[in-house]
Amino acid sequence: MDKFFTTCALFVSINFFAQTTATGYVFEDSNQNGKRDRRENGLSDVAVTNGHEVVLTDASGKYELPVGEDNIISVIKPSGYSIRTNKDNLPQFFYIHKPNGSPKAKFKGVAPTGHLPKSIDFALIPLEETEEFTALIFGDPQPYTREEVDFFSKGIVSEVEGIENVSFGLSLGDLVGNDLSLFNPYIQAVKRVGIPWYNLLGNHDLNFDAETDEMADETFEAHFGPANYAFNYGKVHFIILDDVLYPDPRDGKGYWGGFREDQLQFIENDLKFVPKDHLIVLAFHIPISEPDGDNFRDEDRKRLFRLLQDFPNTLSLSAHTHIQKQDFFGAEEGWLQGKPHHHYNVGTTSGDWYSGKLDEEGVPVSTMRDGTPKGYAFINFNGNEYNIRYKSAGDQNDFQIQVFAPKVVAKGRNTQAGIYANFFMGTEGNDVRYRIDNGAWKAMKYVEEPDPSYLMLINEWDTTEELMPGRRSSNAVKSEHLWRGSIPTNLETGEHVIEIKATDMFGNNHKATSSFRLEEPKN
Known part of the structure; x- marks a missing residue:
């Protein structure tokens, strides 16, 4: 008798695992309990996929998809509906079908999921979207x-x-x-x-x-x-x-x-x-x-x-x-x-x-x-x-441009130092301008160079005589959102205000300020 039941159980198991079609319903979960209740209607024309094929539900909300022994059936959320989330806020829009589970590996995969359910249903919650x-x-x-x-x-x-x-x-x-x-x-x-x-x-x-x-x-x-x-x-x-x-x-x-x-x-x-x-x-x-x-x-x-x-x-x-x-x-x-x-x-x-x-x-x-x-x-x-x-992270919403300029420059002497604007969302072709002391706005030149502000951070690690907490940053690469302007040295001695304005690809305007000081040259 035991042998008979064992043989039957094996036969049923083989038949279940050999199923090649997954079926189910996409329905409007009116009471939000995650289950398809008798009075809850199916939703038509909702896409469902096995990771390869994509089908639409019929008038009753039903779908059919072929499956093998390693498929994940998922609903493609339509607009106007939300997906239930688990306790960790992860959307639950899928059913994993791996009868034998994942292969053995260093890190655990999916446990065996067993027989393919008769109906794999997906609950959608109406949402004013x-x-x-x-x-x-x-x-x-x-x-x-x-x-x-x-x-x-x-x-x-x-x-x-x-x-x-x-x-x-x-x-x-x-x-x-x-x-x-x-x-x-x-x-x-x-x-x-x-x-x-x-x-x-x-x-x-x-x-x-x-x-x-x-x-x-x-x-x-x-x-x-x-x-x-x-x-x-x-x-x-x-x-x-x-x-x-x-x-x-x-x-x-x-x-x-x-x-x-x-x-x-x-x-x-x-x-x-x-x-x-x-x-x-x-x-x-x-x-x-x-x-x-x-x-x-x-x-x-x-x-x-x-x-x-x-x-x-x-x-x-x-x-x-x-x-x-x-x-x-x-x-x-x-x-x-x-x-x-x-x-x-x-x-x-x-x-x-x-x-x-x-x-x-x-x-x-x-x-x-x-x-x-x-x-x-x-x-x-x-x-x-x-x-x-x-x-x-850690900055105000309007911090969109990192400005670099020398702290002090010799008055009347040409300098190869420059004013740099690292415009984080910028791209070549954006309009980036600067002015000194409410003067005329001038276009900054787009350059592909390492950001001098970042180079300063690295140099601090490389020149300190006492080891700092943390870990040295990586070496600099060329920035693809960097602009440069020249420093006027023919102004009066003292502090001078730098203003920068930039317009991104979406038409949003951004501003930043800094300053530099002119001093008489020293012998």
């Missing part, structure tokens, strides 16, 4: 230790804890620094912001013992869900992607920026159901530009651009570099529209990897190598348009 909203963007929290999680929490999270009038947050990868046991401390830190928080995968969030790229995100999936997903808010369609190919398909060592075939097919299938006039925002970790060598597979970028060619309103976001820059892609780079594609490489919350002098809270200042302070970005959306503001 306007076309004008704001998202909060974090680049590279990247703590390598619990101490650095505390730096992140004190230096960044505490500043936005309990923030209002922000719809959701998004971290652009490198949530931690190789030690995936820090995922939970990271989650607990970000939870304090108090808003729904989305996450994407970075190259320091991988299972490095994985033999294939498909298996390199198992611990990430166990904590955050799919590494590739999408959602809508207002007239904006967000596509979140893992663009870290690991192991590098060229030699099996390290990683490379790019996409797998199934990811590109997911993008193509997803975009079929997005109105052409909506703004498409793509977010991933590694920039699609190549500032230092062959960091991204060219063909994948070209294919991505082909998929976007019928969408005139686009923006892409990345982090990874620990600098801040704006890129604009045109025909020469394979972009297939007249209006260039804007790619924003966001400054990081960890700055220069938690380096530099310590502030009064004991947190590293961690200015980035291009002179951008550590911080985060707010993206304000209005319909299919957007406006970005970078916030320097």
